[in-house]
Amino acid sequence: MYNDKVMDHFMNPHNVGELENADGSGTYGSPVCGDMMKIDIKVEDDVIKDAKFKTFGCGSAIASSSVATDMIIGLTVDEALAVTNKQIINELGGLPAIKIHCSVLADHAIKSAIYDYAQKN
Amino acid sequence: MYNDKVMDHFMNPHNVGELENADGSGTYGSPVCGDMMKIDIKVEDDVIKDAKFKTFGCGSAIASSSVATDMIIGLTVDEALAVTNKQIINELGGLPAIKIHCSVLADHAIKSAIYDYAQKN
Numbered sequence: 204m205y206n207d208k209v210m211d212h213f214m215n216p217h218n219v220g221e222l223e224n225a226d227g228s229g230t231y232g233s234p235v236c237g238d239m240m241k242i243d244i245k246v247e248d249d250v251i252k253d254a255k256f257k258t259f260g261c262g263s264a265i266a267s268s269s270v271a272t273d274m275i276i277g278l279t280v281d282e283a284l285a286v287t288n289k290q291i292i293n294e295l296g297g298l299p300a301i302k303i304h305c306s307v308l309a310d311h312a313i314k315s316a317i318y319d320y321a322q323k324n
Numbered sequence: 325m326y327n328d329k330v331m332d333h334f335m336n337p338h339n340v341g342e343l344e345n346a347d348g349s350g351t352y353g354s355p356v357c358g359d360m361m362k363i364d365i366k367v368e369d370d371v372i373k374d375a376k377f378k379t380f381g382c383g384s385a386i387a388s389s390s391v392a393t394d395m396i397i398g399l400t401v402d403e404a405l406a407v408t409n410k411q412i413i414n415e416l417g418g419l420p421a422i423k424i425h426c427s428v429l430a431d432h433a434i435k436s437a438i439y440d441y442a443q444k445n
């Protein structure tokens with residue numbers, strides 16, 4: 204059901220945890236399954252220097268957040284806001300249709316963390 | 325959102341893994357979220373001696389399977405078949421309504437493992 208890249212990010216997820224003194228924090232709850240995602244970002248000179256996530260969500264949510272946080276580290280906040288859910292899924296090498304809603308958790312939580320950062324600055 | 329018992333079984337789940345030479349194996353996929361659960365059982369003289377689970381599912385699925393496998397170890401297969409989803413949720417001290425479908429994964433996978441055992445014997 205899942206490709207090797209998804210399984211690898213599920214078994215060894217990157218960027219799990221929380222950031223002390225995060226510059227932005229976003230949470231998002233899925234209306235489909237009820238799972239929650241929290242993403243913290245550290246921003247310097249408008250560039251995302253670090254990102255960490257925490258979730259009670261499933262393997263697909265973990266894998267999506269793992270690649271999505273990898274993708275945004277090093278981007279400007281504007282570039283990170285432009286990352287689409289489709290790009291996250293492409294980076295994962297695809298997800299079963301019924302699991303697309305799990306990758307949306309990562310996408311929405313990142314955007315919510317960036318909005319939080321923008322509001323504070 | 326989750327009580328301490330749910331969080332504890334999520335952070336330190338019991339009976340995770342697979343059984344070599346399982347006497348029964350059951351898998352169940354949730355039509356709600358697409359997550360999968362696999363449960364293996366070891367049976368001696370009609371008593372469930374061991375049970376292990378593997379899942380790509382969320383924290384609620386992990387916590388439910390952790391308590392559910394604890395509950396059935398030591399029961400006869402007939403007693404285990406009579407364990408209800410409500411009993412699993414009670415044992416957990418409750419789950420948010422939107423996460424009930426996650427506990428159903430554990431319940432159905434256990435029943436499917438017992439049917440598999442019954443068919444082989």
Ligand code: FES
Pocket residue numbers: 236237238261354357358359381382383384385425426429
């Ligand atoms: S959301 Fe799929 S098992 Fe919980």
